[in-house]
Amino acid sequence: MDAAGFPPPDFWPPNGPLAIGGPLSVGRLLEAYRRGIFPWPIDESPDGLWWWSPDPRAVLDPLEMHVPRRLARTLRQGRFTVSFDRAFEAVVRLCSSHRDRDEGTWITPQILRAYTELHAIGRAHSAEVWREGRLVGGLYGVAIGGMFAGESMVALERDASKVALVATARRVAAGGCRLFDVQLASDHLATFGAREIPRDEFLRRLATAIERPDCWRQ
Numbered sequence: 001m002d003a004a005g006f007p008p009p010d011f012w013p014p015n016g017p018l019a020i021g022g023p024l025s026v027g028r029l030l031e032a033y034r035r036g037i038f039p040w041p042i043d044e045s046p047d048g049l050w051w052w053s054p055d056p057r058a059v060l061d062p063l064e065m066h067v068p069r070r071l072a073r074t075l076r077q078g079r080f081t082v083s084f085d086r087a088f089e090a091v092v093r094l095c096s097s098h099r100d101r102d103e104g105t106w107i108t109p110q111i112l113r114a115y116t117e118l119h120a121i122g123r124a125h126s127a128e129v130w131r132e133g134r135l136v137g138g139l140y141g142v143a144i145g146g147m148f149a150g151e152s153m154v155a156l157e158r159d160a161s162k163v164a165l166v167a168t169a170r171r172v173a174a175g176g177c178r179l180f181d182v183q184l185a186s187d188h189l190a191t192f193g194a195r196e197i198p199r200d201e202f203l204r205r206l207a208t209a210i211e212r213p214d215c216w217r218q
Contacts, residue, residue: 004031006051010199014055021047024114030123033142033149034210036203038183041108049110055199058185062148062173066193067166074159075166080137081130082167088119088126091138095152107152115151118142125216127164127171131157139164146212148172149181165192177215179205 005022018037022028032038032051042048067075074080092115096107118124123144129137137160139153150168155161169180169192182189185196197205 004028006032006035006037009036009053009203010055011053014199017050018053019051021049022051024049024110026114026117026121026123029114029118029142030144033144033147034206036199036206038149038151039111041106041111043108048108052183053199054184056185056196057199057202058182058189058194058196059202059205060150060169060180060182060189060192060194062169062177062180064193065166065169065173066191068191071159071162071166075163079131080160080163082163083128083130084167084171085119085125087128087135087138088124088140089116090135091126091128091140091154092116092152094135094138094156095140095154098154098156115140115142127168129155129160129164129167131160136160137164139168141168143172143177143214143216145210146177146215147179147181147206147209148177148215149183172215175215175217176212177209178212179209181206 006019011018037051037053040050040052092112115124124142126140127138128135136157137155141148141150153161153164182194
């Protein structure tokens with residue numbers, strides 16, 4: 001175990017929780033992300049805070065991101081307006097209300113508190129998608145050096161979350177991001193070019209990425 005209470009991120013089992021419990025503090029969260037670990041709570045109890053480092057790991061190359069033709073047309077139409085870090089807490093709350101992982105309550109109140117604190121120190125960020133002044137979608141995640149870890153995205157209107165994903169990828173790519181961690185594979189993310197890589201490859205790339213300048217700052 002390290003000082004934050006985590007075993008090595010390549011610890012057995014590859015697809016089960018790496019650790020259970022412990023505080024959800026800013027310092028522990030940052031140490032987790034630096035080590036390729038992320039929280040995935042199943043409830044608000046101390047034993048309901050599970051930490052993960054899956055193998056394989058899903059990543060997106062922000063420089064080679066594929067934008068589907070229909071979505072590219074939507075972007076050109078200018079139907080949506082995108083902002084960054086304007087309504088972080090609102091985006092997380094929206095994700096909590098409209099998204100889950102396998103029907104679990106993973107965006108718990110403690111997750112909201114912890115990531116809001118990360119946002120306050122400039123580590124957690126959001127992309128907000130607006131239409132006619134109304135928040136209709138968004139995405140939030142964590143940036144450390146040249147790594148961005150996407151946590152969740154949400155849409156109240158068709159394509160709003162996709163617009164947030166493309167805008168975020170373009171922003172962090174411009175800032176020097178070379179590792180966009182999307183954690184778990186899905187058919188939806190695959191349409192943008194996300195792919196799975198072995199955990200050991202992910203950890204090697206992560207170690208290099210976090211030493212780069214902050215990719216969120218422009």
